Amino acid sequence: MTSFDETVAAAARARQNSLTKPPGSLGRLEELAVFLAGWQGRERPRLDRAQAVVFAGNHGIVAQGVNPFPAEVTALMVQNFRAGGAAINQLCAVAGAELTVVPLKLETPTGDFTQGPAMTPDEVDEAMQAGAEAVDPEADILLLGEMGIGNSTVAAALAAATFDGWVEDWVGPGTGATSEVMERKIRAVTAGLVRHKPADTRATLAAFGGREQAAICGAILRARELRIPVILDGFICTAAAAVLTRDDPEALAHCLIGHESVEPGHHRLIAVLGMRPVLSLDMRLGEGSGAAVALMVLKGAVACHNGMATFAEAGIG
Template sequence: MTFSSLQALREAITSLPLPLSDADAEKAVWARQDSLTKPPRSLGMLEDSVAFLGRWQRKAKPTLERIDILLFAGSHGVTARGVSAFPSSVTGQMVANFEHGGAAINQLAALAGASLSIHSLDIDKPTGDFTEHAALDDDEFLDAVNAGYTAVKDDCDLLVLGEMGIGNTTPAAAICSALFGGAVEDWTGRGTGIDDQGLRRKIETVRAGLTRHLDKISDPLAIAAALGGRELAAILGAALAARHRRVPLLLDGFVVSAAIAPLHVLNPPILDHVLAGHVSAEAGHGRLLEKLNKSPLLSLGMRLGEGSGAATAIMILKAALACFHGMASFAEAGIQDKHDT
């Protein structure tokens, strides 16, 4: 499936088929977990996570044999306004680093046993400066959405989405401000580590973008195109594809969360297949997860992006499955269950 218009994309988001998850598989997971040698529900979010995987994999015994990490990269014209500590040329340099295995995400993906693929989206062609005109026109936006949608395979057990794009916390903050309102300062953080003067420029840039595109505030997809970027649009497309293909999705940091936020605004249940891997140190991410009704598995003060927080959280999910598959039941261990007393 690809989308030839914003209307076709909107219909794919708002007119979901019947639930693609399996409540019976989830019940079977809980039945096993409640029989294991521990007080009921004493492993907390570990047990919740296994039930989530069972529901979306439609398996009474979920697995993590194939994990795909898709990392999308794009360039942003708004960086010319001094909103980042690094020049936009670093985007291409980091893509080369990913391809040569030298970044944090390469190490974390390898440790997690995940497949990592890099998707560079016209990084030599920055988006428009959204304070002057739309970052992407409709065709550019749809091309990026389609690139993300078609990159998702339906034979993976778990999907992680990552991003690279110098300056992309600025469009992420602008999208959140447009979709959810509130003070611009609450959504706008230091990104790669800008100083106080740079943060003031960033806040004013977001404000200018919101003013410039005030007429689009009521349309989440128009906002995503006007204020976003190619990698954010691709992430939106990939998240939608994962929902259509019943692939559970593990969410990364602020930029990835902002990229899928328009889906939530258009149709909140569309993100039922999503777990939040972590809450980042970037301003606004915790607030955004609350808007998306997601509780993070980890809070480690990370703010790197690349999918690194979600990749780290894969290890938590593997720990949860190790307990689920490896623990003995009360009957198997010959231990009296309190329910038998």
């Protein structure tokens, strides 16, 4: 597995310290530029080719009444993405990212994890492979998002299975659950955790699903092979990615969390992962929207890193 290039990162830090500004005065923008440099293996990183991928899947857990919307909405939103009518389309246009939408067997929802496994091991592998194949090998950065009615319940189950804690701490309102729906979500996740005791990444994905979460994992692993830094979106995307740490605690070292969602479990997930979101804007939409906004900040960081004059070039000092 590829690793952070410390030599390149040191050169990038040295460049930052030679630019026409007090050292550290651009704060986190400097850190982000060095992060990108070390993972891309370039002293001057680039973000000319940004790819955003939204994976979509359907979930058998909706049979437990955990979402106020029917599963058919997933396919309708995929159509909206492809027609250019969603928030992610507008944000990608502004941020300069190419959007790829990958629906994953929407006509065949995963199993209801309160009754049995959500997926077979083969289905997990198939979804992970689909995620890996969606990654553009020429991309400079990869933005990941998801769409799937019921997948905030899946995310809560994945987070609870990976990091333990009270179920109530991981379950949130998602698309706007009423108190009654929230109670059903808590019951469903609790029942799933009683039924399933997975010990590794693939077993956890098989137990709780869904296909889009497994695809996110596959895309992250492929991006690591290709030295492509990744921007994760909110709670659902981060919960999916975090399952990879069951096999490798450093699996997300090349990833940034684009924003801190107001979904309650995301704050806890960020804390246990020890990661720092790029932004906190009270967003909770999903579909990669927070990752796309974070890309704009990263582009600012790279522009300053690459374009500013050094003190020597400016004849100062």
